[in-house]
Amino acid sequence: MTEKALPRHVAIIMDGNGRWAKKHRIKIALGHRRGVETLRDIIRESSDIGIEVLTLYAFSTENWSRSPEEVEALMGLLLEFFISEIDELDEKNVCIRILGEKSALPLPQQEALMKAENRTKENTGLQLNIAINYGSRPEIIRAVKTIAEKVRQGKLDIDRIDESTMSEALYTAGQPDVDLLIRTSGEQRLSNFLLWQCAYAEFTFPTVLWPDFTLKEYHAALDDYMHRDRRFGGRKE
Numbered sequence: 697m698t699e700k701a702l703p704r705h706v707a708i709i710m711d712g713n714g715r716w717a718k719k720h721r722i723k724i725a726l727g728h729r730r731g732v733e734t735l736r737d738i739i740r741e742s743s744d745i746g747i748e749v750l751t752l753y754a755f756s757t758e759n760w761s762r763s764p765e766e767v768e769a770l771m772g773l774l775l776e777f778f779i780s781e782i783d784e785l786d787e788k789n790v791c792i793r794i795l796g797e798k799s800a801l802p803l804p805q806q807e808a809l810m811k812a813e814n815r816t817k818e819n820t821g822l823q824l825n826i827a828i829n830y831g832s833r834p835e836i837i838r839a840v841k842t843i844a845e846k847v848r849q850g851k852l853d854i855d856r857i858d859e860s861t862m863s864e865a866l867y868t869a870g871q872p873d874v875d876l877l878i879r880t881s882g883e884q885r886l887s888n889f890l891l892w893q894c895a896y897a898e899f900t901f902p903t904v905l906w907p908d909f910t911l912k913e914y915h916a917a918l919d920d921y922m923h924r925d926r927r928f929g930g931r932k933e
């Protein structure tokens with residue numbers, strides 16, 4: 697039997713922090729805090745086993761509609777994460793990229809994110825994408841505007857627009873498409889996450905809530921992926 701390869705690009709919707717907090721009768725903010733611990737383990741493991749790209753959905757364009765208390769808690773955790781983890785991530789040769797519109801974030805968060813991106817931009821290990829104030833439709837609209845502007849300026853011939861023109865105008869420019877999408881907590885939705893990049897992704901929906909998603913579950917998801925038969929619309933010989 698041929699040895700099946702690990703996914704090059706894993707994307708994760710880290711769902712279930714709220715339900716985990718409810719289950720444990722603690723504040724939602726503490727559920728998110730536990731979620732950060734899980735995320736730390738998954739980043740480390742992805743780097744250690746040689747995943748090329750890991751994309752995590754940390755805050756969507758729709759998450760602003762949550763209570764001010766929860767939004768503040770999430771923003772606080774983000775800042776804390778980038779300040780406390782940056783040394784280790786840099787040491788591990790991790791390259792950080794933020795997907796999403798940073799300008800709507802509080803200034804300290806914007807600064808910390810830009811610092812992290814700048815400091816790690818030459819790193820050649822795990823490519824860690826963190827989606828913050830991210831929505832796939834706004835990302836696609838932004839890409840279309842970039843392409844339209846090039847056409848307007850006469851830098852791009854309309855007949856030369858193809859799939860790679862679009863891929864290169866997205867936040868994930870230069871990266872492979874998603875191979876495996878994991879959404880925890882049993883919900884089976886994409887929630888405006890990487891619509892273009894997931895065109896041929898395999899999906900898995902473990903029922904465990906994100907704070908309870910251990911390395912054992914991560915390996916089970918990777919293993920499941922490695923047993924899938926990916927045909928990309930073709931037919932198996």
Ligand code: FPP
Pocket residue numbers: 710711712713714715716728731732735753754755759770773774777826881
């Ligand atoms: C979904 O759980 C999770 C989120 C909306 C936020 C995920 C954020 C983190 C894990 C922490 C911040 C990120 C970084 C990079 C430090 P939910 O609250 O929607 O869960 P529920 O559906 O059970 O309510």
